[in-house]
Amino acid sequence: MTQLALVIDLNVCVGCHACVTSCKQWNTSGWAGPMVDENAYDANPTGTFFNRVQTYEIGSFPSTETVHFPKSCLHCEDPPCVPVCPTGASYKREDNGVVLVDYDKCIGCKYCSWACPYGVRELDEQQKVMKKCTLCIDRITDQTLPEAERQPACVLACPTNARLYGDVHDPDAEVSVAIRERGGYALMPEWGTKPANHYLPRQKNRMHVSEEDLQRSDNPLTKEDITVYSGEETLDDVSW
Amino acid sequence: MHPAFSVIFLTTLIGAGQGLFLALFTGQLYSTVHLVEEQPGSFYAVGSAIALALLVAGLGASFFHLGRPERAWRAAAMWRTSWLSREVIVLPAMMGIVFFYGLFHWAGWTQPFVVFGDGALPVDATFVLGMLGVVVALALYVSTGMIYASVKFLEEWHSPYTVVNFMFLGTASGFMLAAAYSALLNNHLVGFFGTWAVIATLLGLATRIASLLRNASLKHQSTLQTAIGIRHRSIEQKSQGFSAGSFNTREFFHHQSPATLKLVRNAFIVLVFPVPIALIVLGYLLESPTLPVVAFSLQYLGLLAERWYFFAEAEHPQNLYYQHVS
Numbered sequence: 001m002t003q004l005a006l007v008i009d010l011n012v013c014v015g016c017h018a019c020v021t022s023c024k025q026w027n028t029s030g031w032a033g034p035m036v037d038e039n040a041y042d043a044n045p046t047g048t049f050f051n052r053v054q055t056y057e058i059g060s061f062p063s064t065e066t067v068h069f070p071k072s073c074l075h076c077e078d079p080p081c082v083p084v085c086p087t088g089a090s091y092k093r094e095d096n097g098v099v100l101v102d103y104d105k106c107i108g109c110k111y112c113s114w115a116c117p118y119g120v121r122e123l124d125e126q127q128k129v130m131k132k133c134t135l136c137i138d139r140i141t142d143q144t145l146p147e148a149e150r151q152p153a154c155v156l157a158c159p160t161n162a163r164l165y166g167d168v169h170d171p172d173a174e175v176s177v178a179i180r181e182r183g184g185y186a187l188m189p190e191w192g193t194k195p196a197n198h199y200l201p202r203q204k205n206r207m208h209v210s211e212e213d214l215q216r217s218d219n220p221l222t223k224e225d226i227t228v229y230s231g232e233e234t235l236d237d238v239s240w
Numbered sequence: 241m242h243p244a245f246s247v248i249f250l251t252t253l254i255g256a257g258q259g260l261f262l263a264l265f266t267g268q269l270y271s272t273v274h275l276v277e278e279q280p281g282s283f284y285a286v287g288s289a290i291a292l293a294l295l296v297a298g299l300g301a302s303f304f305h306l307g308r309p310e311r312a313w314r315a316a317a318m319w320r321t322s323w324l325s326r327e328v329i330v331l332p333a334m335m336g337i338v339f340f341y342g343l344f345h346w347a348g349w350t351q352p353f354v355v356f357g358d359g360a361l362p363v364d365a366t367f368v369l370g371m372l373g374v375v376v377a378l379a380l381y382v383s384t385g386m387i388y389a390s391v392k393f394l395e396e397w398h399s400p401y402t403v404v405n406f407m408f409l410g411t412a413s414g415f416m417l418a419a420a421y422s423a424l425l426n427n428h429l430v431g432f433f434g435t436w437a438v439i440a441t442l443l444g445l446a447t448r449i450a451s452l453l454r455n456a457s458l459k460h461q462s463t464l465q466t467a468i469g470i471r472h473r474s475i476e477q478k479s480q481g482f483s484a485g486s487f488n489t490r491e492f493f494h495h496q497s498p499a500t501l502k503l504v505r506n507a508f509i510v511l512v513f514p515v516p517i518a519l520i521v522l523g524y525l526l527e528s529p530t531l532p533v534v535a536f537s538l539q540y541l542g543l544l545a546e547r548w549y550f551f552a553e554a555e556h557p558q559n560l561y562y563q564h565v566s
Contacts, residue, residue, distance in 0.1 A: 108307015119558025
């Protein structure tokens with residue numbers, strides 16, 4: 001079974017919000033209708049987004065670190081938002097594991113948003129239906145696109161390659177290798193939702209420079225010169 | 241959570257409607273076995289009409305909760321998995337039973353099919369409808385309560401207390417309304433309904449206080465550490481990703497001060513429990529036609545506050561992600 005997902009590398013995310021804007025651009029222009037904004041150029045702007053980038057400060061001054069944290073639907077393998085939906089508008093695709101909302105069936109009761117511990121579902125204030133990340137389902141399943149472009153808009157937009165995309169059930173996929181070898185973790189594991197999206201932790205890149213790296217210990221000039229000098233003229237003093 | 245008045249009115253109105261139906265049928269059962277004075281069919285018919293009106297009003301209120309109410313009929317589809325869907329099926333069933341129960345009483349179609357035990361227990365259509373109604377009313381309380389109790393992330397709600405509170409408090413207000421109705425008609429059932437109303441109110445008091453105590457010492461499973469998966473004791477949000485509000489900040493926060501919450505809690509503890517009990521007892525002793533009505537009205541007002549607090553008290557784990565604007 002395929003489970004498409006994102007793996008987000010917190011090590012390289014710089015918090016530029018390119019994934020947010022590219023997501024909004026792609027999904028607001030699609031067949032599913034706009035993701036509406038209200039007061040976009042006024043006080044208190046608000047709107048529908050599938051993806052947000054948040055910023056956290058870890059530690060206390062002066063030993064602090066800033067972590068940018070992109071947050072979108074995690075496409076849980078056991079999504080709690082799906083069974084609570086009274087109309088069946090919320091569903092998980094059998095073929096690729098993407099959790100979707102059928103906007104034509106949604107009655108806007110918001111129950112699914114209550115049943116999501118991550119707060120990644122947002123009610124569209126004008127269309128009055130629940131919206132969420134589709135993993136750009138209209139891109140990734142579009143066979144007319146070249147294969148390299150069959151990826152979510154956020155993944156293509158990320159300038160630091162902090163967003164990896166693929167099938168987390170395929171052990172050889174880039175995402176699976178990244179999760180396995182770089183300590184990929186799931187959010188709020190205590191709820192047993194088994195999020196498909198994973199995050200790669202911050203890793204400190206420390207250089208270990210030893211004395212031997214700086215000075216060539218086996219330099220033949222230093223190694224083999226065993227003469228003991230005592231102020232007499234040496235070969236170095238000879239001008240050629 | 242943000243307390244939405246649509247849902248507050250839905251749960252309190254249908255709770256009282258179901259409770260009133262349970263009260264009417266309890267009265268019928270008792271009068272069948274001659275424990276209380278027999279009432280004319282019109283008593284049950286008008287009572288059922290009031291119960292039906294409450295159920296319809298509750299259903300009407302629930303539509304204001306929906307973004308697309310014109311599609312509400314779709315909500316019956318997923319009854320296998322969703323308690324909300326089950327409620328959507330059970331509520332109209334309850335309405336239908338209450339309607340026919342009232343209609344049969346009004347039309348006087350109460351000829352017994354069979355009579356058990358030398359005329360002690362005649363079984364007529366209203367008896368069958370009533371028994372069915374009791375089952376459906378209990379199923380509706382369970383469905384309504386389970387909508388909230390089944391969401392395990394909302395730990396304040398994820399408890400059997402939620403279901404029993406809905407059941408006892410709804411039953412209490414229904415019997416209180418039945419007592420008020422009897423008092424207005426000046427019949428002798430005020431004491432009977434009043435006694436049951438006091439019993440249900442006391443049961444509700446026990447379970448509601450128990451749930452308040454439980455929630456006061458509740459330790460949430462999710463923390464900011466598990467939310468973003470970083471192991472450090474000191475994590476502070478610097479930006480939630482947008483400068484003003486979003487659905488996340490509107491739907492999951494009550495935006496009220498702790499003092500307001502405390503005030504509402506104290507208000508409902510007073511209005512739902514001691515005040516109506518005192519008034520109904522006083523009304524019974526003074527044979528007042530209006531005091532039971534006041535008792536019901538104040539208890540209903542208190543239940544609105546109770547439900548408001550029920551929503552406001554629940555802390556959704558998604559709130560961990562929305563602590564700081566920028």
